[in-house]
Amino acid sequence: MIGVFDSGSGGLTVLKEVRVRLPKADILYFGDIKNAPYGTKTHNELVRLTKDAVELLQSMGAHHIVSACNSVSAALALSSPLPHLTEMTEPTAASFRGTPARIVLTATPATIDSQIYQRAFHEIDKEIATVAIPELAGAIEFGSSDAEIERIIRDAFATVDLSRYDTLILGCTHYPLVEYVFKYIFKYVPIEIIDPAVAVAKRVEERLAQSEEGGGTTRFLISRESALFRDRVAHLWSHVGTPRIEVIE
Template sequence: MKNEPNLINNPIGFFDSGVGGLSVLKEAVKLLPNENFIYFGDSKNAPYGTKTVDEVKKLTFNAVDFLLSKEVKAIVIACNTATSAAIEDLRTTYKNIPIIGIEPALKPAVELKKNGKIIIMATPMTLSEAKFNNLMNSYKNEADIEPLPCAGLVELIENGLIEGAEVNSYLKNKLKPYLKSSISSIVLGCTHYPFIKKELSKILDKNTEIIDGSLGTAKQLKRQLSNMNLLNNQATLGKIEIINSLNYKHIIDLSFKLLNS
């Protein structure tokens, strides 16, 4: 990608399997308020975390092609599962545009050096992929790390359930085996999960840290745009466009509600 002046005003593309990546977009908007954003959520095909790697790869490439048709200047794969499955292939295929992914924020959890278990909540596919296992193995001598696959949680959030009895019951059942032991931190390894942080904190000890990678990803986006002289320095606030493969009013309304929550 050439550093042409007209690219500076082009939007930044965000992609997720549904509404989850809005947790990352929220941080990016705070950090880069003058940028224009296009967010594409593929709720029609959610969840990605229980699909095969090839299925996720195909859907992710389709989404990236769609965002490129919108003339975006950078793309954020705001989905842990899609990042695990496709990020290397995407960067090999689209060499001229910055593509930023996300991975479970295990490093900050380990660096806390707190006693107790680090639990990584994520989709089954993210936890089974080599990318995550390499990450986990790099810290296995420094911390007690427990992967916790959370099939079904994305569907609750996609339906707008982010607090209340059903979410609380789901989280209690998932964490039941660990609640009597010491948990140093919970890493939210899916971009949907920050939306249930409030409900999660009701179940956990107040000293347990809840960590996600949204801010780190937003900072990486800013760094890459800065390095390529692509930061938008317009004086006005940028525009945010949200598109969803379901194309229902309620999913767009839910998206803006989550973004502004």
């Protein structure tokens, strides 16, 4: 079984891509809504929350863990790495190896400040620009209006000259949930918007394709009740009926 976790709904974008590539795998998803968003947590808090989430998933049978949160990747880079875990940054950077892409990455302050993406891209001899958006992940998780989401994004990019770049990486897994807002704001800018979930799911497939044969089940756990989370799961998994979502204390 594969375990996937995030601070809430953001990791659903990663889960969906993993499911596409590994249709027979059994997957357990944990959304830690009670502690969302992770992007504003301290390093020590992130390490504790990560270890708690990993222990929970392992106790329920997951043998490989996917951290669907860039802030967690940042914390792990500064502490002891966990075995059998796929994180976001290295697969994302590797997907640009040898390309001429001129990249700007937007993410939470925890991710940007950790320098984890900057180091990952430096390893492939590529430098990137960054834009931190402190409010956005929480606004998405807790259902702010599109108008408020748009305001937050516009404010963050107000002084950024996007003509210098041709690629925008959404470096927080919540951000693809409002990719349509990014596309609306930058509709006149010739820039490609990238969801790292694709590269991460490909890496999981490369590691586990030969070993993940199950019933293709998907089970959801959340640490606090959330009607918005349930709505997003129902929307993304509408083709398979009503998903099972459990609230754990």
